[in-house]
Amino acid sequence: MATKAVPGAAATGEPTDVATPATAPNPLRKGLRLERIPEPCTMVIIGATGDLTERKLAPALYNLMLGGFLPPEFTVVGFARRDLSDVAFRERLHASVGDHSRNRPVKASIWASFARSVEYQRGEFHDPNAFAELTKRLARIDRDRGTAGNRLFYLAVPPVLHPEIVRQLAAAGLVASGEARDARHKGWTRVIVEKPFGSDLASARQLNREISEVFNEDQIYRIDHYLGKETVQNLAVFRFGNGLFEPIWNRRYIDSVQITVAETVGIEGRGEFYDQTGALRDIVQNHALQLLAVFAMEPPIEFQASDLRDEKLKVLRAVKPMTQREVALSTVRGQYQAGWVAGEQVSPYREEPEVAPDSQRETYAALKLAIQSWRWAGVPFYLRTGKALATRATEIAVQFKQAPLALFERAGASSLDPNVLAIRIQPDEGILLRFGAKVPGPGLQIRGVNMDFRYGSSFAVDSPDAYETLILDCMIGDASLFTRADELERAWEILDPILTAWESGEGGELHFYEAGSWGPAAADELLERDGRTWRHP
Numbered sequence: 030m031a032t033k034a035v036p037g038a039a040a041t042g043e044p045t046d047v048a049t050p051a052t053a054p055n056p057l058r059k060g061l062r063l064e065r066i067p068e069p070c071t072m073v074i075i076g077a078t079g080d081l082t083e084r085k086l087a088p089a090l091y092n093l094m095l096g097g098f099l100p101p102e103f104t105v106v107g108f109a110r111r112d113l114s115d116v117a118f119r120e121r122l123h124a125s126v127g128d129h130s131r132n133r134p135v136k137a138s139i140w141a142s143f144a145r146s147v148e149y150q151r152g153e154f155h156d157p158n159a160f161a162e163l164t165k166r167l168a169r170i171d172r173d174r175g176t177a178g179n180r181l182f183y184l185a186v187p188p189v190l191h192p193e194i195v196r197q198l199a200a201a202g203l204v205a206s207g208e209a210r211d212a213r214h215k216g217w218t219r220v221i222v223e224k225p226f227g228s229d230l231a232s233a234r235q236l237n238r239e240i241s242e243v244f245n246e247d248q249i250y251r252i253d254h255y256l257g258k259e260t261v262q263n264l265a266v267f268r269f270g271n272g273l274f275e276p277i278w279n280r281r282y283i284d285s286v287q288i289t290v291a292e293t294v295g296i297e298g299r300g301e302f303y304d305q306t307g308a309l310r311d312i313v314q315n316h317a318l319q320l321l322a323v324f325a326m327e328p329p330i331e332f333q334a335s336d337l338r339d340e341k342l343k344v345l346r347a348v349k350p351m352t353q354r355e356v357a358l359s360t361v362r363g364q365y366q367a368g369w370v371a372g373e374q375v376s377p378y379r380e381e382p383e384v385a386p387d388s389q390r391e392t393y394a395a396l397k398l399a400i401q402s403w404r405w406a407g408v409p410f411y412l413r414t415g416k417a418l419a420t421r422a423t424e425i426a427v428q429f430k431q432a433p434l435a436l437f438e439r440a441g442a443s444s445l446d447p448n449v450l451a452i453r454i455q456p457d458e459g460i461l462l463r464f465g466a467k468v469p470g471p472g473l474q475i476r477g478v479n480m481d482f483r484y485g486s487s488f489a490v491d492s493p494d495a496y497e498t499l500i501l502d503c504m505i506g507d508a509s510l511f512t513r514a515d516e517l518e519r520a521w522e523i524l525d526p527i528l529t530a531w532e533s534g535e536g537g538e539l540h541f542y543e544a545g546s547w548g549p550a551a552a553d554e555l556l557e558r559d560g561r562t563w564r565h566p
């Protein structure tokens with residue numbers, strides 16, 4: 030039986046034993062990143078005074094330190110435009126951790142040792158001298174702190190700045206992609222790239238081309254924080270670690286699948302960004318299609334990055350891009366109007382600051398997709414996402430086919446609901462199975478009941494934040510939970526025809542919905558036409 034460290038466990042002080050039964054090999058064992066501590070390295074946060082660093086990266090690094098997952102040599106260099114001393118930068122990070130960490134208050138002893146590993150480099154992205162300074166600094170850190178030339182560059186800046194930054198890194202000799210490029214450089218170089226990855230197929234290809242002029246594909250870690258939420262491993266264990274589910278995971282037993290990413294928040298002051306982006310680009314292109322791919326993929330040969338990504342890509346390749354007519358029939362776009370969400374009044378989307386008063390941008394999207402594979406032919410996959418909806422919930426709901434014979438209806442019982450398996454991703458990660466049970470007493474009354482498993486109450490382990498998992502994975506060199514260029518481009522190939530049809534007005538009209546509802550009536554009609562209804566998590 031093996032005992033493994035898991036991020037999150039350290040925070041609760043719980044010992045975490047992950048039992049590996051002698052008879053059934055743990056499917057995550059091979060390549061399990063959590064069995065390893067990363068090699069000494071320096072993480073350079075490019076854009077270290079921005080919102081992402083404040084809300085996500087600083088807390089993630091502190092929690093990794095708190096959990097004992099970082100090697101003692103680990104060093105952070107913040108790089109940004111404003112003039113800050115090392116001390117002032119550390120104070121900013123300290124305040125960020127105090128405000129946003131899942132473990133609070135900040136422990137003084139842990140912070141003191143973390144702060145010693147933090148430095149700040151001021152610089153403009155267009156200035157080669159700033160990158161020359163950075164090169165010198167990293168060489169000094171390698172010497173003084175023993176970071177062995179291992180570097181992780183985190184591009185915590187809007188994507189429009191990525192090409193210039195990677196060019197500057199290369200020009201400053203900071204990118205070592207194997208011995209061929211720089212025989213003098215020892216150690217590895219990796220780059221984490223934040224979404225959005227382009228705004229359509231052409232721009233995603235362009236961005237991939239520009240980054241891959243400098244980095245090899247195996248050095249590029251495109252982050253989708255949904256995949257860091259334990260989701261992929263949980264789904265993989267559920268499907269491939271149990272004998273029960275895999276035999277029914279196909280068109281013979283499954284009637285349809287719904288993937289919901291529902292948010293209660295509106296656009297939170299990001300009017301300029303959102304009015305150019307919309308729900309399809311912001312959520313469906315990455316999170317929803319990645320969930321679809323993980324849910325529907327074939328068992329990988331091994332649980333490791335290349336096999337997993339190959340299988341996900343196969344699913345995406347089997348999703349047929351829509352014609353213009355199919356867009357009008359199989360998609361719905363919506364925009365929220367005034368309403369109430371959780372007791373708070375919400376203004377119409379068009380009245381948000383920096384949103385055009387006649388904006389056609391969708392804050393809601395629903396699609397019916399077909400996966401043309403042996404396993405999934407004929408099973409519709411309904412995807413929906415929206416802002417200012419009734420509930421915050423991300424889930425995959427599997428609706429099973431009805432029993433072949435309505436035995437109990439003949440005996441007078443009311444008609445039975447189909448079985449549903451709901452895989453909740455957030456909040457309150459868990460799995461719910463809904464089935465029919467006899468109501469106790471005389472007669473034959475049948476009612477739907479739930480079997481409800483929650484990770485939170487079954488395991489005394491506090492789940493790590495997605496950014497903790499993903500940063501650690503990147504340091505270890507495990508790309509399983511990051512998106513490969515071909516997956517990304519295929520996702521755009523699926524969505525480009527929808528975007529084009531919507532933007533030309535040929536893909537159906539924009540439907541309005543009340544904030545705090547479950548979206549436009551047209552989305553309900555999309556399912557009603559198929560004799561189905563949306564599940565409301």
Ligand SMILES: NC(=O)c1ccc[n+]([C@@H]2O[C@H](COP(=O)([O-])OP(=O)(O)OC[C@H]3O[C@@H](n4cnc5c(N)ncnc54)[C@H](OP(=O)(O)O)[C@@H]3O)[C@@H](O)[C@H]2O)c1
Pocket residue numbers: 075076077078079080081082084085108109110111152153154155184185186187188190223224225
């Ligand atoms: N914020 C989030 O929670 C979040 C979540 C998911 C994904 N993302 C993604 O993460 C990325 C970063 O977002 P963000 O919200 O953190 O951006 P941001 O707040 O605008 O921060 C940008 C950072 O880049 C620096 N910068 C900008 N132009 C520069 C230049 N010419 N030279 C040097 N430094 C420059 C800024 O430095 P100064 O401040 O010193 O000017 C700042 O540190 C985006 O791709 C975003 O989509 C963000």
